[in-house]
Amino acid sequence: MGKIKRWWNDHRPTTRRLAQLYAALLYNAHIKGFAEGKIYTGNMKALCTPGLNCYSCPGAVGACPLGALQNAMASVHSRAGYYVLGIVLLYGLILGRTICGWLCPMGLVQELLYKIPTPKIKKSRVTRALTYCKYILLGVFVLAVPLWYGWTRQLPLPAFCKYICPAGTLEGAVMLLPHPDNASLFSMLGGLFTRKWVIMLVVGLACVFCYRAFCRFLCPLGAIYGLFSRLALLSVRGDGARCDGCGACVRRCPMDIRRVGDRECIHCARCMAVCPQKAIAMKAGGIVLMAPDEGAGQAAPGAAKRRRLGHVLWGIALGVLLAAVLWFNVLEPAVLPVLPLNAEMSEGADDIPTGYEVGMRLPEFEAELVGGGTFRLADTRGKVTMINLWATYCAPCVQELPSFAGLLAQYPDDIAVLAVHSSLVTEDVGEYLAARDWAMPFAVDTADDRLFRLVGGSALLPQTIVLDRKGVVIYNQVGSVNDETLLGLFQQAKEL
């Protein structure tokens, strides 16, 4: 019994670990998303979470500030992203890198990986030098590339998400793929997935050997919050009157700090225990939140009061978590209703069932076109019909549209094309299209997502549906297509 108690005392989770776990659960309170393999699409997703948490995770109930910042940079040609700048500034000023140490789910994942018992790489001048990498990534992948592509080509390219972010691969792709309902997603995996899979594994492996490797060397969000190290309201600080400059705090810190509270400090408060002068405390402005014991069993001044306050705060926090789980899983209706229309449809006269799945005949519909006119599916009989679901803020969507226009120009008598923009519109689609020479019909979906529902659209973009000459679906998949794929599909549909 004594051994178990001793083991528990050595291994019981610290307040910080509980806070990390709490934040991870709160950010991902849409638990049914994991069971259904679908992301949360409610209004709360407009709120950016403080920590790095991919908004394509089935559980995510908030937006990732880094993804939102990249999208804001990419859409600067149409609208200034004041909200994202404001909220990141707010988080930085109030919490700073305390977010990294206490409220980041990726931080928790990294620390758990580091628990795997292997030889560890300690900090050194090399690791200190590597911390500058995250500033380069911030400048290039989060700011410059999205801004450049958005400004010059009006192409939304969240470069960090697309090329590097292991959180996106882990929480987005890896969490969505195993669900049986998302089996069709496998068809779109290719070179990009392979690259990101390898990056995720390598970063994960680095975290096994090196404490918070991603956080220290690669995370641009940590780099942003690090800029607020001198200004953040909540931080771990040294008491100038007590500190004798022994440097124990710096030597025992696993991060690459030069002094407590600098840009690399994640305010984990571990240094409080190693400071022989008891000179370090966690403060919010002038209020002491955590202070070391004075030694010889003597608690820090006000410790009992802080403990009571802590219990009350944990009680409130648990209440908030329970309310969030209830709200996001039971009470709140989603923005994007997922209504399978297949079940509502009857079989056609020629025994071909009506629906959007392969082998079914797509139901007749009409769509008002951008710039005037009407697209009638019935009018396309005898032609191969391609329907593309897209949005102006979806980079792969925008990149593949010229392929559809090109194919239509090449075979105008054999192909009918319709590109349907999501009902969620962030800029004037008419103006957007006027600036481009894509000669093909475009429609914007109705507020009730009628067109998307008719063709089996989802929260995943882009999506392409191909019908043969009789209007029967031969292809309906999420993911990018290129010239070769489209030509192949056209040939296949033409032969049927």
Next chain:
Amino acid sequence: MKKRLFLYVQAALCVLLVLALCAQFIGLYREGAARREQGEPTASIYTREKVAERLTSLLPLGLLSLFMTVIGLALGIRDEAWDRPTLTKYQGRKARPVQAPARGKDESGIGNAALRRALLIAALILTVAGALNGSLRDVLYKAVNVCTECVGLG
């Protein structure tokens, strides 16, 4: 000595597992890409069955690594060097003590309270302006649609 050996074996297992996972997926990609080049442009590079098959082949290695991790954690085996202070430029000589607060600075002596207040007001104004100019809605619309390329799906 035994502990050290345990740590190195576990490290080797971790590296091996990651290398194997990378190799399996790169192999799958190359097979699929070759199929596409051979005249099947719509052929899937990855399929659920093939991925499951490759992952299953690595299951023994993964389980062994997991078992070693559990044993290591339960027995408290870890790199003891981790607990020793790091060699830094501070070792052997005194570090610079924390500065006493200067006039006009906050009590930490490293920040300017007035600047903080001004930036806080600016942050609040930006957030409200964002809600009014539609950038809040932009964040929502982008977040409720999965951009497949952004999460690495393709």
